[in-house]
Amino acid sequence: MMAMTILYTVGNQLYVNLTNRCPCRCTFCIRQNGDGAYGSDSLWLEHEPDMEEIRAAFSQYNLADFSELIFCGYGEPTERLDTLLETAAYAKSLPNCPPIRLNTNGLSDRINGAKTACRMAGLLDTVSVSLNAGTEAEYLRVTRPKWEDAFSVMQQFAVDCKQYVPKVMFTVVDVIPQAEMDAAQALADSLGIPLRVRTYTA
């Protein structure tokens, strides 16, 4: 039987899993490395949860217990942008809602066919964009997106977010070669966005 994990915890962070859809096929993606993350139940959704199911999932938790609420999961959260933003607004209406972060591949504008950073104002506190590489060739090789202009679309989205979201960052995992890391740092610096190096966990 498939489990239906809408919310899951990692340490003192509460994660929201809205979709398994994604326009990328990253070589390192946890979606390709079996199910179950960090000891949680399966994050493969038997269907995408609606707001009623999402609100019911939230009723099982006390938001005061968490330092951050993070949209992440086995898929790209902005595939469900309307639901993501409605969920963020709902969470903010609850007592003791911690800061809200979106972990994203940065392709929301292409996914949704419009500029989308502006819609995040007042709802998201942090947007963390997976940069994954320092050069376009390496980015395309690693993330295998549906769209060949994904590298520039992702960067423009991250830059746009700076206008609307208090904290914007890029991430790379610590397994990329030093030359890629240096290129990623230079790119992040040129766009005025901090780069966070994550430990590879999948």
Ligand code: SF4
């Ligand atoms: S963007 Fe995220 S969910 Fe999509 S394939 Fe890459 S790692 Fe997986």
